[in-house]
Amino acid sequence: MLSLIMAPLNINFKVFKVKSLRNSDVTESHLANLGFVKGAIIKVISENDGNLIVSIKDARVAIGKDIAKKILVEEM
Template structure:
C-alpha cells in the first residue's frame, strides 16, 4: 500500500484505504474516493494532482492525495 502521490501520470490503481479524520474521509467520499474504487492519475501540477475517479476528473491537493492509499 502506498499514497496516491506515488503514482505516475497515466497509472491506474484501486483505492485500498483512506486515512485522516472523519470529516476528511467524508469529504473525499463525496468526491468519489471510495475504498475498492478505481483511480488513475491524469497529471500533476505544482504538487497538486488531477485524477480520474468514477469517470470524473477531480483536482486534489498533495495533502489530500497523501490520505488516499492505493
C-alpha cells in the same frame, strides 16, 4: 501499496485506504462523496507541484498534495 502522490501518471490503481485526516468528519465524508472509497478505480491524469488531477468514477477531481499523501492506492 503507495501514496497517491507517488503514483505514476495514466495508470489505473485501486483505492486501498484513506488515512484519517485533520477535521476527519468533514474531509473523509466529502472524499467518500466524491468517490474516494475502498476499491474505487483511480488514475492520476496530471501533476503540478504535488497537486493532482485524478480521474475517478468518470469524473476529474483536483486533489491537494496534503490530501493525496493520505490516500493509499494499490496496483490492479
